[in-house]
Amino acid sequence: MVKPWKCYVCFTIFSTDENHRPRILPCGHSFCSSCITSLLQQGTVGCISCLICHAQHAAPNAAHFPINYDAESLMIQLMSSTEQQKGLETAEDQEEEEEADLAFKSECKFLMEELHALVSEMHTLMKQFSTLQNESQGLQAMHMSLKIKLSEMMVENMEAKAKMIEAHGKYQELLDEGRGSESRLLAMMEQLKSIVSETEKRDLMNRIRSHMQEMERWIERSQEMIASNKTDASSDMGGAGSGDGAGGQEPSSKVAAAVSGTTWGSL
Secondary structure, eight states: OOOTTBOTTTOOBOOSSGGGOEEEOTTSOEEEHHHHHHHHHHSSTTEEEOTTTOOEEEOSSGGGSOBOHHHHHHHHHHHHHHHHHHHHHHHHHHHHHHHHHHHHHHHHHHHHHHHHHHHHHHHHHHHHHHHHHHHHHHHHHHHHHHHHHHHHHHHHHHHHHHHHHHHHHHHHHHHHHHHHHHHHHHHHHHHHHHOOOHHHHHHHHHHHHHHHHHHHHHHHHHHHHHHHOSSOHHHHHHHHHTTOSGGGOOHHHHHHHHHHTSOGGGO
């Protein structure tokens, strides 16, 4: 489609520039000066063929054809209208940019207010965290102190347990030794009653005296252990020995009865 403000050959908008001024051929069609010159060079010498209607026109050069002032005037009007449109678009764009800038600034202000509120709340929480952290450090120190004390108590408990086990073993050893001595003494005293030979009686009495010395040493060792022990081990030893004897009598009572029932003068 031929547009009156453009050259049909190069499709360039006509202008007041000499190379692009519109020149009208006798057939009524217009081309820019530069394209007419090219067509004259390409066609028969001194002749141009219209590219629209193919009419032949003789001409020595492009300046032979008059300028199409109507097309040039239309071009000027179009350019002016285009500039005005551009100006309007520019103004509208500027107004839109200003409105967008105002909206952006308003959004930024709102965002900054929200950010300020968030930062303020964060600072408040961080202060609370600092307080809690200090309290936590105090609790940690207390926990460590308690842990150390508990460890020390566990060590003391293990030591006390070891001492208790050791002492219990010694108590049991002395208790067994005392019961054995008591039983042997009772047996010898019963044997003494049935012996007739004077020599045998003297021999047995010497054994009884020797055994009594051993019992005295056992008593001394037992008293020393009870005195050196902080706990009341005497009640445990008494409890351990209770109920061990015939007729419900304590071993010491049996020894006393046996001794009192023996007529030493008749031996």
